[in-house]
Amino acid sequence: MGKTFTAAHWGVYEVKTDESELRLEGFAQDPDPSPIGLHMTAKDLTDVRVRRPSIRKSWLEKGPGADPHLRGREPFVEVDWDTALDLLAAELDRVRRDHGNESIFGGSYGWASAGRFHHAQSQVHRFLNLIGGYVSSVDNYSLAAGRVILPHAIGSTEFLLDRHTSFDVMAKHTELFVTFGGVPVKNAQMSAGGAGRHRVVAGMLDMEKKGTRFINIGPVSDNMPVDSEWIANSPNTDVAMMLALAYVLHTEDLAHLDFLSSHCVGYDRFAAYLTGNTDGTAKTPEWAAAICGVDADRIASLAREMACHRTMLNISWSLQRAVHGEQPFWMLVTLAAMLGQIGLPGGGFGVGYGALNSVGHDNVRFKSGAFPQGDNPVKAFIPVARITDMLLNPGATFAYNGKQHTYTDIRLVYWAGGNPFHHHQDLNRLLKAWQKPETIIVNEPYWTPTAKLADIVLPVTTPLERNDIASSGGEDLIVAMRKVSEPFAEARNDFDIFCGLALRMGINFSENLDEEGWLRRLYGATSANALEKKVEMPSFDQFWQDGIFDLKPDAWPVVMLQEFRDAPDEHPVPTPSGRIEIFSETVDGFGLPDCPGHPTWFEPPEWLGNRESDDQFHLISDQPVRRLHSQLDASPYSKAGKVKGREPVLMNPTDAERCGLSAGDFVEIHNQRGRLISAVLISDAIMPGVVRLSTGAWFDMDYERNLERHGNPNALTLDVPSSSLSQGCSAQTCLVSVRKIEDEYAGAVEAFNHPRIDR
């Protein structure tokens, strides 16, 4: 056997054994390994593992639906696996018999682990499909507004992300790189399914060395790995600023009319809005300045700079995680179309350089073999971020992408591989809705907030405790994740849990294959897909022995939409017209007041433009530097980023001074939806009026005081749809107030405690 590797969404690590202690080292060929993974074997993490199947006391004693308000507050009772699986199989059977499979919610959104076989969502979905189906969820928290609008405008996000212009091409050709929301390389630590070599920082530095100039537009300046000009604009106002840039291009004859007529449809309709012909408001730089806070002259001069240089535009995904989140993405495409450089080397646009390691990498892409989920006989679904609405409003209708759908009446929720009490907005509202189902089941390695709020918790292995294959489809490494330790306590693989349930419910879940059998089958599918792209992979046994398959990409230039530019009739974009749709007849035909037929500026419901006083701030809740969402929050590395044990809030020095705050002070951040405790960090890397609290601190409610103690921003965020088109999450649209508090008031954090357990 060669070296032993393991992989996580945050990268590849070599596993070493020192005197029987496991230790991880970054992959030697990774130029920029993520420190996150070095701590995966830390004792702090073992301390928060679930030891045995655990059942909420009232549920066990009185049956499904008993005292749902006691979820998260009463003890669990540990039981043996047979008891747990017998009870669970009987309950699944009862619910599907009495209420039908439409009463089972199995969307189970979440990132789970990198290995493609022990991928929790694939496992739970396959199981639920085999027992008659489940209500599913569509889209994701990452991209919902963007995912739904882009196919109408230019093509799906997958279509675009697979062909982003590569960093080496930008280094050669891009003169000006203008990004809304930076290139947050903290985020490029990740790729779903396992990041390979981390190359985004090197890519950006190379561009800088070869002379690209960078402009970063947004409320923070610490999200660029290279020197850049910072243009600070208020959160959620980028569309107004982009409209003004477009207005200057239009009125100063800088818009590329040839490209707009040969490769786009609907520019005239949009231009009428731009000039104010349709609504009486010209989208001038002065108009935008009053909204976004950027000097009108700088907006005008920037438009001219963009027009006379080879310009790449970029946008961060978080801009569409907001009310009217469709508009910034659609408007970015429109602005790029007006510049007429789409399909030229180093010009055009990107949707998410920096969002993941894979964006802008030029290695060959092919699909990895996936654990088959089968077909879902239940057609009911929700847009993923509508979970609270669904639980609270059975029978209500909702709009999604031009059609009407109905929420079903959910009796049972099954979650494996996600943490809704991290990821969802307005968690106090979700807490209320969470009382609605009769049974909530969670498969988890750790006592996360969601596990603590469940009725039945089944302990799951971590990647080091099982054999798997990491393969993301867009990265340069495929990794044999060999098992290096025995499962903790009584933890089992999700696969074995579902095999156990299947046995009791009379279905064939495993197809009579064991872990190794499945790994061979998945590997076979991956290598067949690779072969279609002329990549020859070794036999499974060879791969398993080598530990890693390195695609060693020969860099070749990728220029997004070059073929479309060269021959739009032969290589149309996948929209109804085959052209970039600046006006979409389809979207217009839906007749939605909150998403008309072309990019449009809307005032968000909460923003600096409607705050009641200077004591309110726009809250940004971005992705955390030291972990993936809530994963490994208990690790020493994540804890080292906290201040007084809390996720810190970043604020501008002028705001801190006005509020009488010093670095390290405890604060209560609050609004009409909730309150939480954080500790202050001060920096002029954030503009006045805006505060930043990263996501992922394990939600830690003091129910008596109705107070979140750990700094989880979703105690405050807004749970309304981005629009009736996409129904996406609106986390970045949120006003809060901040006040100083004393240490005694802050109290202790209990996020990493075990729940009370009766033995």
Ligand SMILES: Nc1nc2c(c(=O)[nH]1)N[C@H]1C(S)=C(S)[C@@H](COP(=O)(O)OP(=O)(O)OC[C@H]3O[C@@H](n4cnc5c(=O)[nH]c(N)nc54)[C@H](O)[C@@H]3O)O[C@H]1N2
């Ligand atoms: N305010 C605000 N909220 C946000 C965002 C934001 O920007 N602002 N961003 C949103 C985005 S983009 C996303 S993607 C979501 C992410 O939300 P999630 O994907 O739900 O977050 P994770 O913390 O990755 O949760 C994964 C869970 O799976 C568990 N797990 C890992 N491996 C396994 C396994 O093998 N089996 C099982 N059964 N479980 C396993 C982990 O322990 C962890 O609890 O958050 C969203 N929430």
Ligand SMILES: Nc1nc2c(c(=O)[nH]1)N[C@H]1C(S)=C(S)[C@@H](COP(=O)(O)OP(=O)(O)OC[C@H]3O[C@@H](n4cnc5c(=O)[nH]c(N)nc54)[C@H](O)[C@@H]3O)O[C@H]1N2
């Ligand atoms: N380390 C780490 N990396 C991750 C993740 C993680 O949890 N941890 N999560 C992964 C996932 S699931 C996803 S979806 C991607 C998400 O990637 P993104 O959504 O792009 O990430 P964010 O960090 O939320 O936001 C990016 C930047 O946008 C800025 N921003 C916020 N609001 C506005 C605005 O209104 N206007 C402008 N101009 N800028 C704004 C923020 O200040 C931030 O610097 O990251 C992935 N990478």
Ligand SMILES: [Mo]
């Ligand atoms: Mo995401």
